[in-house]
Amino acid sequence: MCGIIGYVGKRPAVPILVEGLRRLEYRGYDSAGVALASPGDIAITKAAGRLSVIEQRVDFTQPQTQGIGHTRWATHGAPTDINAHPHVGGDGLIALIHNGIVENNRSLRTYLMQHEVQFESETDTEVLAQLIAHFYEGDLEKAVRKALHEVSGTYGIAVVCADEPDLIVAARKGSPLIIGVGTDEHILASDAAAILAHTTQVVYMGEGEVAVIRPDSLRLTTLDAIPVAKDIEKVEWTLDQIELAGYDHFMLKEIHEQPEAIENCLRGRIDVKEGKIHLGGLVDCARELARAKRIVITACGTAWHAGLVGEYLFEELVRVPTETEYASEFRYRNPIIDDGTVVLGVSQSGETTDTHSALVEAKQRGAMVLGIVNVVGSTIAREVDAGVFLHVGPEIGVASTKAFTGQLAVLAMMACFLGRRKHLSPTAAAQFISALAKIPDQMRQVLDNTTATREVVKEYVDCDNWLYLGRGYNYPAALEGALKIKEVSYIHAEGLPAAEMKHGPIALITQGMPVVCIATDGIQYDKIRNNISEVRTRGGSVIAIATEGNTEIKEMVEHVIYVPDTIEPLQPLITSIPLQLIAYEAAVLRGCNVDKPRNLAKSVTVE
Ligand code: M6R
Numbered sequence: 001m002c003g004i005i006g007y008v009g010k011r012p013a014v015p016i017l018v019e020g021l022r023r024l025e026y027r028g029y030d031s032a033g034v035a036l037a038s039p040g041d042i043a044i045t046k047a048a049g050r051l052s053v054i055e056q057r058v059d060f061t062q063p064q065t066q067g068i069g070h071t072r073w074a075t076h077g078a079p080t081d082i083n084a085h086p087h088v089g090g091d092g093l094i095a096l097i098h099n100g101i102v103e104n105n106r107s108l109r110t111y112l113m114q115h116e117v118q119f120e121s122e123t124d125t126e127v128l129a130q131l132i133a134h135f136y137e138g139d140l141e142k143a144v145r146k147a148l149h150e151v152s153g154t155y156g157i158a159v160v161c162a163d164e165p166d167l168i169v170a171a172r173k174g175s176p177l178i179i180g181v182g183t184d185e186h187i188l189a190s191d192a193a194a195i196l197a198h199t200t201q202v203v204y205m206g207e208g209e210v211a212v213i214r215p216d217s218l219r220l221t222t223l224d225a226i227p228v229a230k231d232i233e234k235v236e237w238t239l240d241q242i243e244l245a246g247y248d249h250f251m252l253k254e255i256h257e258q259p260e261a262i263e264n265c266l267r268g269r270i271d272v273k274e275g276k277i278h279l280g281g282l283v284d285c286a287r288e289l290a291r292a293k294r295i296v297i298t299a300c301g302t303a304w305h306a307g308l309v310g311e312y313l314f315e316e317l318v319r320v321p322t323e324t325e326y327a328s329e330f331r332y333r334n335p336i337i338d339d340g341t342v343v344l345g346v347s348q349s350g351e352t353t354d355t356h357s358a359l360v361e362a363k364q365r366g367a368m369v370l371g372i373v374n375v376v377g378s379t380i381a382r383e384v385d386a387g388v389f390l391h392v393g394p395e396i397g398v399a400s401t402k403a404f405t406g407q408l409a410v411l412a413m414m415a416c417f418l419g420r421r422k423h424l425s426p427t428a429a430a431q432f433i434s435a436l437a438k439i440p441d442q443m444r445q446v447l448d449n450t451t452a453t454r455e456v457v458k459e460y461v462d463c464d465n466w467l468y469l470g471r472g473y474n475y476p477a478a479l480e481g482a483l484k485i486k487e488v489s490y491i492h493a494e495g496l497p498a499a500e501m502k503h504g505p506i507a508l509i510t511q512g513m514p515v516v517c518i519a520t521d522g523i524q525y526d527k528i529r530n531n532i533s534e535v536r537t538r539g540g541s542v543i544a545i546a547t548e549g550n551t552e553i554k555e556m557v558e559h560v561i562y563v564p565d566t567i568e569p570l571q572p573l574i575t576s577i578p579l580q581l582i583a584y585e586a587a588v589l590r591g592c593n594v595d596k597p598r599n600l601a602k603s604v605t606v607e
Contacts, residue, residue, distance in 0.1 A: 009185025350378025
């Protein structure tokens with residue numbers, strides 16, 4: 001995915017565009033650029049590399065009061081100066097920024113080349129810019145519509161034209177755009193983070209809509225020019241939430257925010273006294289949900305790991321067959337969906353294309369479709385039949401942390417909520433809820449003492465291969481721990497259900513190889529203790545995550561990180577915190593860019 005910003009108003013555009021891009025850099029950071037429109041001219045500054053390159057090159061004193069900016073995550077064409085956005089069409093008449101993929105770009109390129117159009121870059125975006133210029137006959141809006149009718153694929157675009165410099169035309173299909181409404185100004189962006197410094201009043205563009213944006217007017221229509229009426233909505237996030245607040249990295253800030261984030265997530269939803277769960281987003285469909293014969297949870301990456309915990313929770317508390325599927329696989333494998341199937345998408349951003357497409361597929365096949373999403377106003381949040389927001393605040397770090405534990409908390413509440421409508425007794429529900437209410441303070445306890453984790457990581461930071469083992473609810477936590485360390489420190493790690501190790505991966509264990517074993521108290525503790533012995537017999541060094549008070553384990557392993565005791569279904573909420581910290585510390589010690597890991601972007605809006 002990429003970051004998009006556009007400004008039309010009365011103030012100089014450059015500082016607003018660059019500051020907006022700074023806030024959007026987490027969406028993509030391999031190149032960036034801005035285009036400033038003035039009568040008869042579009043000035044473009046773009047370059048490969050981080051935004052700082054543009055900050056050095058762009059003239060902040062330029063007077064133009066409209067322009068567009070982009071931060072890129074490369075899909076078509078390597079991250080080079082030429083491939084960076086904005087791209088121009090018609091010899092500099094038009095400039096365009098784009099998030100998404102023009103799937104038929106080859107045939108469009110051939111068509112345009114037959115009409116003497118010459119291309120500078122390898123990108124699909126330049127094809128779209130040239131196509132708009134090709135159709136331009138003095139009316140940018142018309143040219144954009146005509147060009148988009150020829151395009152198959154996905155796009156969030158912003159286009160400016162030297163002939164109509166006080167205008168941005170934006171359009172979206174499969175890629176989010178939001179418009180901030182100020183006094184005599186509008187700010188277009190791919191997400192609210194870039195708008196918050198200016199206004200909290202926004203209009204969310206819907207799928208297939210085109211926006212014609214001028215300083216003092218905003219008009220939305222369908223691609224076929226049918227007017228669309230829109231309400232102005234208020235964004236609830238604050239500026240503080242998207243700033244570092246003294247932390248070195250967003251990942252560390254967000255790890256430490258978890259106690260408060262989970263408190264916010266649980267607030268008003270759990271009633272410890274009454275032993276009840278209130279989920280406003282599910283009230284209207286609770287009956288239908290309780291009739292579900294099967295639940296399919298679909299998601300990607302970290303959200304998929306949360307979904308796997310959800311599978312265990314639903315089967316244990318609701319006693320409904322549940323399976324968790326990678327969204328990208330589910331979508332294309334002709335899944336069996338019948339009346340009794342409920343499909344639940346889990347997504348922090350609410351914009352992940354694979355997850356969104358899986359839900360669209362499920363809906364088309366007649367399933368009731370639910371969402372667990374963090375970003376209010378996101379595509380998935382708007383399109384599902386019902387759902388529950390995480391309310392953990394904006395997550396800026398590319399490596400998901402507080403959204404993961406937020407997803408676990410919501411899944412736990414959903415399982416208890418549905419369980420009560422099926423098999424779960426009031427007493428069991430009350431015990432579950434009271435354990436859930438303790439989680440934020442238990443997280444605080446873990447975060448109050450992180451020195452041990454740092455010391456352990458120092459010892460193994462040069463090892464390039466790690467294993468993560470867990471059983472039961474902690475098996476998905478092990479997968480998540482391995483993903484975390486991979487993505488931020490580039491250490492190769494594998495997460496496994498501990499018992500699976502002996503069926504092959506045990507061959508990897510060599511003298512001193514770090515093996516993180518989640519060995520908290522529970523019905524499988526004895527089993528994981530055996531797995532620990534198997535690792536140690538082969539020379540592996542075990543870092544155990546164990547329950548406070550377990551003195552025995554100290555004698556068995558190289559290192560122990562203690563966590564407070566909770567019931568097994570909630571353990572991943574606690575055990576994942578030391579795993580996040582291990583990944584963070586490893587990344588810092590290895591000199592990696594924690595918040596902008598190589599090749600990654602915050603959410604993946606391409607297939
Ligand atoms: O926004 P989503 O939750 O749908 O994103 C899904 C994955 O792309 C995401 O969790 C990814 O795996 C993160 N980089 C993990 O830290």
